Amino acid sequence: MEFRCQRAALDELSTLSKSDRHSILIEGPTGCGKSWLAHKYAEFVDVADVVVVKAAVADIKEATEKSYQLDTRVLMCIENLDKGVAAASYAILKLLEEPRSNIYIAVTCNNSIRVPDTIVSRSACVSVAAPTNEDLIIYGQHRDATKLSMYQNTALWRCVKTFSDVDQLFGLSPTQVEYFNSLPAVLRFTDSVSDMMWKLGHYSDNTVTPVNLVLRYMMISTDNPHNKKAIIDCMNTIETGRVAAHTALARMLFECKYCE
Amino acid sequence: MKSIQETGASILSSSPEPFYILGGPEYGVKQRYIESLAKHYGNVVESPTVWSIISLMTTKRLVPLMPTLYVVRYDESFVAELDAAKAATIKSANIRGTVLCIYEDSKQLAKLDKFLPDCVTSVDSVATRFVDSYLRSEFHGLPDSLTHWISEHSENYSQARNICRAISRLSLNDIRGVTDVDLEETFARSKEVTETQLKIAIASRNGNAMLKVLEEYTDSADQIMYSALSVAVELDKLMDNRNTQSPLRNYVNRWNRYDVYHLFTNVYKLLIQSRSITYDTQHVGIYLAALIQFSRIPSVEELHGI
Numbered sequence: 001m002e003f004r005c006q007r008a009a010l011d012e013l014s015t016l017s018k019s020d021r022h023s024i025l026i027e028g029p030t031g032c033g034k035s036w037l038a039h040k041y042a043e044f045v046d047v048a049d050v051v052v053v054k055a056a057v058a059d060i061k062e063a064t065e066k067s068y069q070l071d072t073r074v075l076m077c078i079e080n081l082d083k084g085v086a087a088a089s090y091a092i093l094k095l096l097e098e099p100r101s102n103i104y105i106a107v108t109c110n111n112s113i114r115v116p117d118t119i120v121s122r123s124a125c126v127s128v129a130a131p132t133n134e135d136l137i138i139y140g141q142h143r144d145a146t147k148l149s150m151y152q153n154t155a156l157w158r159c160v161k162t163f164s165d166v167d168q169l170f171g172l173s174p175t176q177v178e179y180f181n182s183l184p185a186v187l188r189f190t191d192s193v194s195d196m197m198w199k200l201g202h203y204s205d206n207t208v209t210p211v212n213l214v215l216r217y218m219m220i221s222t223d224n225p226h227n228k229k230a231i232i233d234c235m236n237t238i239e240t241g242r243v244a245a246h247t248a249l250a251r252m253l254f255e256c257k258y259c260e
Numbered sequence: 261m262k263s264i265q266e267t268g269a270s271i272l273s274s275s276p277e278p279f280y281i282l283g284g285p286e287y288g289v290k291q292r293y294i295e296s297l298a299k300h301y302g303n304v305v306e307s308p309t310v311w312s313i314i315s316l317m318t319t320k321r322l323v324p325l326m327p328t329l330y331v332v333r334y335d336e337s338f339v340a341e342l343d344a345a346k347a348a349t350i351k352s353a354n355i356r357g358t359v360l361c362i363y364e365d366s367k368q369l370a371k372l373d374k375f376l377p378d379c380v381t382s383v384d385s386v387a388t389r390f391v392d393s394y395l396r397s398e399f400h401g402l403p404d405s406l407t408h409w410i411s412e413h414s415e416n417y418s419q420a421r422n423i424c425r426a427i428s429r430l431s432l433n434d435i436r437g438v439t440d441v442d443l444e445e446t447f448a449r450s451k452e453v454t455e456t457q458l459k460i461a462i463a464s465r466n467g468n469a470m471l472k473v474l475e476e477y478t479d480s481a482d483q484i485m486y487s488a489l490s491v492a493v494e495l496d497k498l499m500d501n502r503n504t505q506s507p508l509r510n511y512v513n514r515w516n517r518y519d520v521y522h523l524f525t526n527v528y529k530l531l532i533q534s535r536s537i538t539y540d541t542q543h544v545g546i547y548l549a550a551l552i553q554f555s556r557i558p559s560v561e562e563l564h565g566i
Contacts, residue, residue: 192497242535243528247486250493251528257496258521 001142003135009037009128017044021124023096023105027112028128030239031162037128038077038106047104049074055084060091067103075104082114083241089116096122110239131163140166156180159216168210179203183214184221189257196253197246211238211245230255261373264289264390267381272296277379278355281372283363284383288418290362292398294331301357303328310338310350310361317353327357335361339368347375386417399424402435409443423447453477455487456507462491463511467549474545481544485531488548492524522557529560 009026016024024041026034035052042050049070053063055078067074078092095105096119105123109115112125131139140148147170151157156177160166186199200214212235219231234252238245262270270277271293282290298304305328307313313330332338338361363369373380386394392411396404402424410427414420427435453476461470477484491508498504498512499520530547551557 192500194493194497197493237532243531244486247489247528247531250489251524254492254496254521254524258517 001138003033003131003138005129005131005135006033006037009126010040012126013037013041014044016124016126017041020045022099022101022103023123024107025112025115025120025123025125026106026108026128027125028108028110029130029162030110031164032128032130033163034108034128035077035079037126038075038108041106042075042104045073045075045104047073047075050077051075052077052079054079055081055088057087057091060088060095064091064095068100070102073102073104075106077106077108079108080110081107081119082109082111089119093118130161136160136163136166139163140170143167144170155217155220156213158220159213161216165210165213168213175205176203176209179209180214180217183217187218187222187227187256189253193250193253193257196257197249200249200253201246211249224256226259227256261369261377262379262381264381264383264386268293274300276300276358278353278357279350279359279361279376279379281361281363281369281376281380282383283365283369283372283380285364286383286386286417287364288416288421289383289386289394291418292394292421294329294360297329297358297360301327301329303357304331305329306331306333308332309335310359311341313355313359314350314353317355318349325356329357330359331362332359333362334364336368339363339371342371342375344375350376388412391417391420395420395424399428401428401432406435406438406443409440410447413443413447455479455483458484458487459491459494460507460511462488462548462552463495463508463514465511465514465552467553470549470552471545474549477545481534482531484544484548485527485534488527489524489531492520492527495520495523519554519557522559523551525560526551526557526563529564 009028013024024038026037028034039050042048049072051063051067051074053059053076060078063076067076076095078088081089081092092105092107093116095103107115107119107123112120137148137152140152143166151169156169160169186196189196191199200218201209201211203209215231215235215238219228222228222231230252233255234248237243237248237251267280267282268289271280276297280293282293294304303326307330310332313332316325369380369382388411391414392408394417395402395407395411398421399407406427407424410420410423414423427438430438453473458470458473458477461473464470474484494506494508495512495515496517498506498509499515499517502509502512527548530544534544
């Protein structure tokens with residue numbers, strides 16, 4: 001399976017593997033396959049063990065200690081470093097400053113500007129683009145051709161922008177799909193903000209919704225430019241992680257309810 | 261394990277036991293027992309380890325030792341090394357006086373209780389009524405109403421004792437003149453303000469009340485802002501349905517939808533700005549207290565000239 005969005009990144013990683021770079025930084029939007037590319041790099045440098053680690057100090061320290069004890073080679077993939085706390089970055093810095101010959105480090109992030117310069121300067125940086133529509137169709141075909149044909153011409157497919165969106169969409173139960181059909185009722189913004197926050201955040205069985213998918217569905221379901229702007233602002237704020245997602249959602253709902 | 265009452269009765273009697281182990285957070289009770297035993301024996305020796313004292317007791321001598329209070333504090337090696345044989349040695353040692361072992365944590369007591377159950381007492385937080393009775397028995401010169409107030413308002417027995425000691429230094433006339441208001445102003449601990457109280461202060465639109473609450477509020481500026489946002493969300497819900505159960509119900513009439521919206525948007529803007537490293541979050545409380553007092557809360561554009 002080859003995706004246009006990853007072609008250039010794969011070529012770069014293949015070149016880097018020839019010089020046996022022990023630390024790489026993979027930058028790209030959420031859900032474009034950065035962790036998958038880290039796994040591919042492990043294949044290029046012939047490393048069988050790949051450990052995926054969250055960008056949290058305790059997780060990084062634990063993974064580091066375990067890696068130090070190994071005789072075999074291992075690739076540590078630290079995901080979304082720019083979403084973690086500053087201390088997580090400093091935990092990796094030690095590893096980069098005192099590299100071990102058996103340890104490879106792959107850091108993924110949405111935006112390398114939010115990664116400390118000291119990490120960027122010690123890593124080979126590779127950028128990945130967002131998947132194209134063709135990429136998403138190829139991925140969907142590979143994952144589940146039946147579900148792809150079921151969703152491809154629906155409004156839900158227009159909300160899918162990343163590979164993980166495809167995974168989420170194909171994982172929806174019939175009740176959860178029905179939830180999206182009922183969203184336009186919420187878009188009348190007649191309920192209280194707290195009730196709407198609950199409805200946007202939960203399916204009828206009280207399980208959590210994929211908020212990004214819900215917001216994109218709202219975007220394509222409304223013609224009101226004021227509401228579209230509020231939804232875009234909400235998505236951008238959630239993406240940056242500057243405030244809690246539910247707070248950004250409340251802001252959007254206040255805007256749509258009070259200022260139509 | 262012995263209860264505090266049993267141990268207290270034994271220590272305060274004229275024939276205390278030779279070996280006590282007191283563990284737990286309530287230092288005031290331990291201190292009282294130390295003072296009582298010190299008064300009984302007249303001699304106090306502080307020792308770093310239990311075994312140095314037991315070794316002293318088991319050494320043969322021509323002139324017997326004077327009965328003495330031996331105080332050992334936080335001897336961890338004693339806990340680590342204690343076993344059935346050593347416990348038997350302690351029980352059979354002819355201790356001249358009393359050995360009092362003090363531990364801060366109750367966790368050592370489990371092992372100590374296994375081998376020396378007749379010697380161990382857990383000194384946890386003392387109930388208010390016992391604090392009161394201990395204070396009355398110790399500080400006879402203080403009126404009952406005073407010891408009662410002190411036992412009700414102190415965090416623990418140790419603090420209550422210290423307050424009683426301080427007041428005991430006054431003359432009798434001055435002690436009789438001490439009122440509840442004097443005690444409140446001098447000794448009352450600041451009450452922790454809850455988030456609900458903060459939210460009520462915001463919803464009340466009373467800046468003075470809000471500033472008073474913020475003086476005692478110990479949480480972060482972030483939490484203050486999230487509380488204010490939460491108030492706006494709750495007021496919005498109350499405006500849609502006045503029967504909603506909420507501590508803010510009494511204050512919804514002080515708001516209109518315009519003000520609720522602008523409260524939310526202004527605080528939200530403040531929250532976003534606070535993510536900048538250079539932003540000074542110390543003035544969040546003052547900003548909020550000022551904002552809620554506007555008869556018509558201005559929009560973000562009006563306030564920030566955007």
